[in-house]
Amino acid sequence: MASIAFEDVSKVFDDGTKAVDGLDLEIADGEFTILVGPSGSGKSTALRMVAGLEEATSGAISIGPRVVNDVAPKDRDIAMVFQSYALYPHMSVAENMGFALKLQKVPKSEIEQRVKSAAGRLGIGELLGRRPKALSGGQRQRVALGRAIVRSPEAFLMDEPLSNLDAKLRVEMRAYIAKLHQELGTTTLYVTHDQTEAMTMGDRVAVMRDGRLEQLDTPQALYEQPSNVFVAGFIGSPAMNLLRGVVDETGVRLGDHLLPVNSAHRGDVIVGIRPEALEPAGAESGPGILELRVVLTEMLGSDVLLHLQAPSSSVLTGDMLDTSDEELIDDSTRFVARVPPSLRPDPGSLVRLRVDPNRVHLFDPDSERVIGR
Numbered sequence: 001m002a003s004i005a006f007e008d009v010s011k012v013f014d015d016g017t018k019a020v021d022g023l024d025l026e027i028a029d030g031e032f033t034i035l036v037g038p039s040g041s042g043k044s045t046a047l048r049m050v051a052g053l054e055e056a057t058s059g060a061i062s063i064g065p066r067v068v069n070d071v072a073p074k075d076r077d078i079a080m081v082f083q084s085y086a087l088y089p090h091m092s093v094a095e096n097m098g099f100a101l102k103l104q105k106v107p108k109s110e111i112e113q114r115v116k117s118a119a120g121r122l123g124i125g126e127l128l129g130r131r132p133k134a135l136s137g138g139q140r141q142r143v144a145l146g147r148a149i150v151r152s153p154e155a156f157l158m159d160e161p162l163s164n165l166d167a168k169l170r171v172e173m174r175a176y177i178a179k180l181h182q183e184l185g186t187t188t189l190y191v192t193h194d195q196t197e198a199m200t201m202g203d204r205v206a207v208m209r210d211g212r213l214e215q216l217d218t219p220q221a222l223y224e225q226p227s228n229v230f231v232a233g234f235i236g237s238p239a240m241n242l243l244r245g246v247v248d249e250t251g252v253r254l255g256d257h258l259l260p261v262n263s264a265h266r267g268d269v270i271v272g273i274r275p276e277a278l279e280p281a282g283a284e285s286g287p288g289i290l291e292l293r294v295v296l297t298e299m300l301g302s303d304v305l306l307h308l309q310a311p312s313s314s315v316l317t318g319d320m321l322d323t324s325d326e327e328l329i330d331d332s333t334r335f336v337a338r339v340p341p342s343l344r345p346d347p348g349s350l351v352r353l354r355v356d357p358n359r360v361h362l363f364d365p366d367s368e369r370v371i372g373r
């Protein structure tokens with residue numbers, strides 16, 4: 001096993017597109033690090049540079065003690081798991097899993113032992129004689145994982161390996177991959193655009209946007225302490241509510257509403273309130289209570305998502321939101337609360353919600369960086 005390091009790495013394509021811009025990032029030996037970000041953020045390009053499938057324009061990429069910029073992909077001792085599975089259709093599962101070892105002239109008995117061991121770990125031992133066309137999507141992805149495992153590489157590189165699976169299979173495969181990492185402890189760099197995957201699987205998560213690293217931290221720290229507006233809006237599902245407000249000596253004003261939040265800052269701010277930081281307030285009114293009109297109610301069983309008319313204009317952008325969120329309500333008026341299933345207001349009605357002042361985030365509207373209390 002080995003660490004992976006990017007030192008001021010940039011990638012500029014022939015058409016002038018800067019896909020990665022001065023990336024500094026270190027993945028510790030044995031760590032599971034996830035690169036997450038919207039489409040075009042540079043995360044897959046960064047992964048492909050580690051694999052040697054793309055050449056860095058500048059900077060140094062290291063695997064363990066070696067700078068690998070000029071090392072051929074086959075000599076980097078890494079194993080990739082792709083979105084498309086990339087299985088040979090004419091080979092059996094066992095042959096697919098052992099093919100790289102066969103090219104390395106590993107003895108046949110050792111190949112069989114390593115393939116059988118990996119297949120048992122992945123729960124596909126009974127599939128070794130089948131061809132890929134006879135497998136489900138989840139089974140094919142486990143074969144692709146098994147092909148990587150048998151090589152015992154210094155690092156695994158995974159490029160959106162679950163994006164072709166349906167929702168149920170994605171949940172199942174997330175658990176498989178997390179369990180595999182616990183068992184093997186192999187350094188893993190994993191790319192996804194799905195922040196739920198990032199939050200549930202990674203030891204640390206690197207949030208990228210426009211080729212730059214926005215924040216690197218544990219999943220919980222990203223959720224609780226986002227360093228800027230983009231990370232605040234991108235991490236969390238549903239996304240954090242991000243509204244324009246003003247701070248004065250009485251607190252934070254959102255349109256006609258007042259939140260009793262203490263801050264040394266004065267003037268315009270962007271106010272972040274997570275849907276989970278709101279709770280029903282009954283007939284209460286006054287500071288800290290938002291009275292908002294219901295636009296849409298989503299029943300989720302264990303709780304309810306209320307889509308509400310925002311008390312002030314939203315600054316959420318499309319690359320912070322899932323497509324499903326964007327289709328539900330116009331970004332400029334978007335405000336979401338997660339409440340108990342006992343609260344089921346009709347569209348058009350007014351609800352009162354109490355805001356937890358300790359969970360309100362303030363950001364500078366110019367730099368978009370977090371403002372300390």
